[in-house]
Amino acid sequence: MAEFLDKAKNFVADKIANIKKPEASIDDVGFKSVTRDSAIFNSKVSVTNPYSHSIPICEVSYTLKSGNREILSGTMPDPGSLEENKTTMLEVPMKVPYSILMDLARDIGKDWDIDYELILGLTFDLPVFGNITIPISKKGELKLPTFSDLF
Template sequence: MASSGTYEVVERHVKDKDHKKDEDKGGFIEKVKDFIHDIGEKIEEAIGFGKPTADVAAVHIPHINLDKADIVVDVLIKNPNPVPIPLIDINYLIESDGRKLVSGLIPDAGTIHAHGEETVKIPVNLVYDDIKNTYDDIKPGSIVPYRIKVDLIVDVPVFGRLTLPLEKTGEIPIPYKPDIDLEKIKFRRFSFEETVAVLHLKVENKNDFDLGLNSLDYEVWLSDVSIGGAELSNSTKIDKNGISYIDIPITFRPKDFGSALWDMIRGKGTGYTLKGHINADTPFGAMNLPISREGGTTRLKKNKEDGGDDDDDDEE
């Protein structure tokens, strides 16, 4: 029994000794960790590492037409660190009322210089057919609200990989081409070799935003025969969902297009086609919108002193 008691004392002593060794080992590792952490903080304080900042500086629409809008998002990134930091990925999303319009990823987006700042441009292509085919309630001519969400993923010494989330809201148009009618043609000078006339156009803006008309180019056909075209510089404002009237001059040779002119002179309507483009300023930037009218009917505008009616209207 005595030997048994001695054995128990020895065993307990060994266990206590092993436990103390484990405690010493654990304490040493913790001290090393604390030391490394302290060294890291000292280096960070001495060298001046910090988290980069970013902001959406601007949103541009450099090009817009009936098919798509090219959007450029300018993101200003500031790097306070003494070393360059890589911009690993850029994730972006454009949504309207919580519905995704377009999203994408730009990998390996560059490097931000030490103690510097960079404006990173994020190009986004917004195709209107994709939007209209997905959301029936988004109609041509309307203005829709948008929210741009951008996640910048950077790799910073000491801090590691960071995600910088950004947001910006605004509005974007879904443009619709203006409706155009050739209401009347009035002759200024007539001869078979050269005739000068004025085309009286009715232009209807079917958009929920104003159009500041700067110029218009066009070509006109009477009874499928081209009588010519031109480009007109004319500053006119067409209010949203409004109507404006424009007079444009044209010069042509009547002998080149047969009986169409004689039908007009006799008071008969003649078929016409008009195609061209309108260059206009809008709240969202410049737009070059097509105009076209096919299958319309117009007639000669006669002077009252010649016994004619000065208010002949376009016939459909």
């Protein structure tokens, strides 16, 4: 009986390990707009759904870092669902107060950009498995707008 249970556990574990999962990548991070008190940056994330049914996205959590220092973090609750067998583009807006950008003045002053690392966690509600989170990250340079870009 114990041998049968071990075979059953191995069979189930093998099947679960080989199930396709949604895949995601950060395609772009850039400047979107300005307000009186902050700059709004936008990241574009492509997410591929390998299933023949839509999958609800519970939330997108994000952390934006510069020089090992956290600039901001937050969550975007309920951004929608992934269409079946398609790649969906998500836009994740991030509002950065000017006071934080002023703290980064040394990095900005050198080349008018911010060296960043963006860490995203996409949480999905998959049937049978429950909530799973896919972590993705990207490093790069975020060019800041000049006055001519704003007007």
